Amino acid sequence: MDEFEFIDRASTNAEKYVLRKKLFGTEEVLPMWVADMDLATPQCVLDSVRKRLLHPVIGYEIMRDKAYDAQIAWVETHHAFTMQREWLSYSPSVVASIGCAIRALSEEGDEVIVMDPVYPPFFSMVQENRRRLIRHPLRQDDQGIYRFDSALLRSQLTPKTKLLLLCSPHNPIGRVWSREELETLGTLCLENNIRIISDEIHSDIVYKPHRHTPIASLSAELLENSVTLLGPGKTFNMAGFSISTVSIPSKDLRDAYEKERRRLHWGDGAVLSHVALETAYTDGTAWHQKLLEHLQHNRHAIETSLSAHPKIAFRQPEATYLAWLDCRAFGMGDRELRDFFIQKAGLGLSPGLSFGKEGSGFMRLNFAVSSDKLNTALLQLERLSNG
Numbered sequence: 072m073d074e075f076e077f078i079d080r081a082s083t084n085a086e087k088y089v090l091r092k093k094l095f096g097t098e099e100v101l102p103m104w105v106a107d108m109d110l111a112t113p114q115c116v117l118d119s120v121r122k123r124l125l126h127p128v129i130g131y132e133i134m135r136d137k138a139y140d141a142q143i144a145w146v147e148t149h150h151a152f153t154m155q156r157e158w159l160s161y162s163p164s165v166v167a168s169i170g171c172a173i174r175a176l177s178e179e180g181d182e183v184i185v186m187d188p189v190y191p192p193f194f195s196m197v198q199e200n201r202r203r204l205i206r207h208p209l210r211q212d213d214q215g216i217y218r219f220d221s222a223l224l225r226s227q228l229t230p231k232t233k234l235l236l237l238c239s240p241h242n243p244i245g246r247v248w249s250r251e252e253l254e255t256l257g258t259l260c261l262e263n264n265i266r267i268i269s270d271e272i273h274s275d276i277v278y279k280p281h282r283h284t285p286i287a288s289l290s291a292e293l294l295e296n297s298v299t300l301l302g303p304g305k306t307f308n309m310a311g312f313s314i315s316t317v318s319i320p321s322k323d324l325r326d327a328y329e330k331e332r333r334r335l336h337w338g339d340g341a342v343l344s345h346v347a348l349e350t351a352y353t354d355g356t357a358w359h360q361k362l363l364e365h366l367q368h369n370r371h372a373i374e375t376s377l378s379a380h381p382k383i384a385f386r387q388p389e390a391t392y393l394a395w396l397d398c399r400a401f402g403m404g405d406r407e408l409r410d411f412f413i414q415k416a417g418l419g420l421s422p423g424l425s426f427g428k429e430g431s432g433f434m435r436l437n438f439a440v441s442s443d444k445l446n447t448a449l450l451q452l453e454r455l456s457n458g
């Protein structure tokens with residue numbers, strides 16, 4: 072099945088390997104935690120960067136309109152959302168944009184809604200910028216599908232609630248929020264004067280029949296009320312280029328964000344990253360298609376293997392290459408569970424509790440690896456059946 076070039080990243084400076092000792096206390100684990108992939112960045116991207124290096128000056132450059140236009144065309148094709156060039160600006164990182172948008176659109180002491188579990192910087196960006204967290208628990212319904220509870224959410228709001236940090240699609244639970252769910256959230260925000268910061272970095276890793284809907288695309292009101300964060304880092308395995316974009320259609324919100332951005336002075340990024348982004352969005356379609364096929368194959372392999380597992384429950388994610396493993400049947404505390412995975416299965420996964428209280432008893436496994444590596448991990452997981 073593997074048609075890609077998978078790279079042994081052990082001898083490189085890859086974070087997932089380098090931090091093994093620190094995170095797991097040993098180098099003897101297969102690291103399947105941080106969300107990047109083991110496969111080579113698309114050849115077209117690498118070639119375009121090599122070509123740019125034939126020019127001997129790597130000076131200050133601004134990101135060209137052509138690069139933004141490539142992203143606009145990609146988003147239009149894949150998500151039926153038409154962005155305008157003037158809405159968009161460069162950011163070195165989606166997390167940095169979250170911080171900048173929080174600062175721009177709220178005051179110290181204001182409240183920000185964050186769903187739990189979620190990608191950990193959602194919590195830290197709120198707290199480190201001295202806003203108050205409103206944790207909204209996501210819970211599984213009787214079919215195992217994670218849902219927010221709009222009545223509960225409504226009851227959690229106060230006049231100090233100014234922002235919703237949305238993860239769409241949602242890491243780590245792999246939900247692609249439906250149009251109806253997004254409409255419910257959007258209406259609730261509009262009625263209560265709450266701005267939406269929507270992190271859509273995982274929007275290109277979505278499995279059929281699910282479809283990603285940018286929340287800003289739902290209505291003219293939501294367009295004006297949303298900040299959308301996008302980037303090629305996950306889609307094309309190019310996180311190391313440190314490039315993403317921020318889309319803010321509302322002039323008022325954009326001005327507030329720009330003011331904050333100027334304070335941080337993060338400029339317009341690096342020329343090689345501009346080239347990489349433009350090429351990925353222009354020429355990356357076939358690669359992306361193959362990627363989705365490979366990830367679907369791996370997702371299916373996990374389901375086949377774990378369907379017989381007596382202690383680990385798994386529901387296929389609708390998006391992302393992250394498997395959210397329900398390990399509560401082991402009946403262990405979170406530290407014990409983590410150590411158990413390290414020592415008994417030789418796997419370095421992300422502990423569910425790091426994604427918030429609702430993640431307790433879960434482990435997150437990154438399956439953007441070769442089929443062989445995944446099979447090894449699945450065999451190692453089988454060893455845990457008698458835990």
Ligand SMILES: Cc1ncc(COP(=O)(O)O)c(C=O)c1O
Binds near residue numbers: 272273314
């Ligand atoms: C939901 C989400 N947002 C943001 C990021 C990181 O983005 P960046 O590296 O651009 O800050 C990740 C990485 O895993 C993520 O899962």
